[in-house]
Every structure is written in structure tokens, then in C-alpha cells.
Amino acid sequence: TQLLEQSPQFLSIQEGENLTVYCNSSSVFSSLQWYRQEPGEGPVLLVTVVTGGEVKKLKRLTFQFGDARKDSSLHITAAQPGDTGLYLCAPRWAAGNKLTFGGGTRVLVKP
Amino acid sequence: DVKVTQSSRYLVKRTGEKVFLECVQDMDHENMFWYRQDPGLGLRLIYFSYDVKMKEKGDIPEGYSVSREKKERFSLILESASTNQTSMYLCASSRTSGGAYEQFFGPGTRLTVL
Numbered sequence: 001t002q003l004l005e006q007s008p009q010f011l012s013i014q015e016g017e018n019l020t021v022y023c024n025s026s027s028v029f030s031s032l033q034w035y036r037q038e039p040g041e042g043p044v045l046l047v048t049v050v051t052g053g054e055v056k057k058l059k060r061l062t063f064q065f066g067d068a069r070k071d072s073s074l075h076i077t078a079a080q081p082g083d084t085g086l087y088l089c090a091p092r093w094a095a096g097n098k099l100t101f102g103g104g105t106r107v108l109v110k111p
Numbered sequence: 112d113v114k115v116t117q118s119s120r121y122l123v124k125r126t127g128e129k130v131f132l133e134c135v136q137d138m139d140h141e142n143m144f145w146y147r148q149d150p151g152l153g154l155r156l157i158y159f160s161y162d163v164k165m166k167e168k169g170d171i172p173e174g175y176s177v178s179r180e181k182k183e184r185f186s187l188i189l190e191s192a193s194t195n196q197t198s199m200y201l202c203a204s205s206r207t208s209g210g211a212y213e214q215f216f217g218p219g220t221r222l223t224v225l
Contacts, residue, residue, distance in 0.1 A: 009151065033213070042115070042201050042216025043154070088153060090214075097142045097161065097205055097212055098169075101154035 003027075006089055006102035013079055014110055021074045021105040023089030029069045030092045033099065037086040046074075079109045114138075115217040117202055123223045130189040132220050134202030141207040143185035144214065145169075145177060148199040160185055161207065192224045 004025045013019055023032070031050045035043035047056050049065035049072060056063045060083075062075040072091075076083055086106050090099040118133035136143065142161050146154040146169075156169030158177040166177050174196060178186045185204075189196055199221050203214040 006153075031212070040218065042203070042218055043214075044216070045213045048213070092212065097207060098156065098159065099212070099214060100156075101146075103151050103153040 004089070004091065004100060004102050006087075006105050008105060009103065010106045010108075012108045012110065015080055016078050017109075019076050019079055019107065021087050021089075021107070022071065023073070023091070023102055024071045025091065027070065027093055029065075029072075032065060032069075032072050032089060032091040034063055034072070034074055035088045035090060035101075037088060037104075038084075043086075043088055076107075079107075081109050081111050083107060084109050115202055115204055115215050117200075117217040117220050119220050120218065121221050121223075123225065124189075124192050125225055126193060128189075128192050128224075130192050130222065130224075132187040132189075132200055132202075132222070134185045134187070134204075134217055135183055136185075136202075136204040136215070137183065138204060138206075138215065139182065140204035140215070141182075142205045143179065144203040144205075145175075145185065145187045146201045146203065147171070147196075148201055148219070154201060157187065192222075194224050196222065197224045198222060 034046045037043040052069045053067045054065040060077045086104045088104045089102045115136045144159040145157045160166045160179040176188045202217045205214045
């Protein structure tokens with residue numbers, strides 16, 4: 001059984017602060033996706049990471065895939081209220097089209 | 112604009128009723144998924160389908176069934192609704208190859224079973 005843990009579960013910060021969200025497992029990921037879900041909507045893909053050690057940037061968001069491909073992090077610089085939402089990591093552990101979703105980190109950025 | 116639509120945003124049903132949740136995608140995707148989302152538990156896969164009339168159980172299929180008679184439509188059926196099936200239900204679709212397995216989601220159906 002593959003265990004997947006996201007931390008923290010909830011994060012409340014002021015506009016302009018930085019934050020980091022973590023996604024960890026005891027098993028190796030084939031690849032990993034990060035999604036953001038805003039209230040009343042379905043999740044939307046932010047990024048896919050595939051290679052161990054990979055770093056991808058999307059404006060103020062930086063995504064890192066661990067060297068051993070068992071963990072990933074999402075760092076937001078100078079958070080804005082528009083970054084508020086539920087951040088979900090979704091690894092693939094094997095070939096196929098299924099994803100497994102973490103429990104999510106709910107981020108609240110206060111103006 | 113690509114779209115996944117779900118038949119209802121909110122639904123209230125009584126215990127024992129048969130419930131149909133419908134999902135339609137306009138992207139000609141091969142794969143379609145049904146998840147339920149509960150606080151702190153993330154999205155849990157109920158069933159998925161990789162082709163018309165094909166289906167596979169996900170992590171929590173008990174109490175649910177699905178139907179995929181056409182490529183664009185995937186239905187989730189609660190044969191006899193129970194209060195522990197009160198949840199947010201999300202439908203998603205994806206391509207089989209290319210697109211980095213991105214899943215496109217509908218807005219969700221919040222189901223309350225009384």
C-alpha cells in the first residue's frame with residue numbers, strides 16, 4: 001500500500017508572505033502533478049514533474065521534485081489573495097492513467 | 112473552451128433512493144473518472160473508464176456502479192443511497208496518451224442524503 005501525506009493541512013498567511021507545501025510518500029513516484037482547487041470548482045492542473053531533482057517555476061510558484069522521486073514541494077513567493085485555494089498533489093506510481101490524490105493543503109492568503 | 116459538465120451542482124436525496132450523477136466531456140477523451148471528495152481525505156477514486164463500456168473499480172467502489180454507453184458520457188449510480196454517501200462528487204476526464212495525463216474536472220455535485 002502506498003502512503004501519501006501532504007502537509008500542512010491548513011495554512012493561513014498574510015499577503016506578501018512566502019509559504020511551502022509538502023507532499024511525501026514511502027514509495028517512488030513515476031511522475032507527480034500539482035492541482036489547485038478554488039471554492040465551488042474542480043481542481044485545475046498547475047504543473048507536472050517527471051525527473052528526480054526537477055524544478056519548475058510558474059510565475060511566483062516553484063515546484064520541486066525530490067531526487068529520489070518520493071517527495072515534492074510547492075513554494076509560493078509573495079503570496080497574494082488570488083493564491084487562496086486547496087492545493088493537491090497527485091502522484092502516479094506506475095504506468096497507467098490513474099492518479100492518487102493527497103489530502104490537500106488548504107491555503108488562505110489574507111489581504 | 113474545453114469542458115467537463117456535471118448534471119447538477121447540488122442534490123438532496125433520501126436514504127434508499129436510487130441516484131444518478133451524470134458527467135459529459137467535450138474533449139473526445141478516452142478516460143473518465145468519478146471521485147468523491149471529503150474534508151481532509153482528498154479525492155478518492157470510485158470508478159474509472161478507459162473506453163466505452165469499459166470500467167474498473169477504484170479505491171472505494173462499494174455502494175456505487177457506473178455506466179459508459181457513449182464516449183462523452185460517464186454516469187455514477189448510487190443503487191440505494193445512504194447517509195454516508197453524502198459528499199462532493201467530482202468527475203474528470205483525460206487522454207490516454209500525451210497531455211502528461213492531465214485530468215480535467217467538472218465543477219462537482221454536492222450530494223446530501225437525508
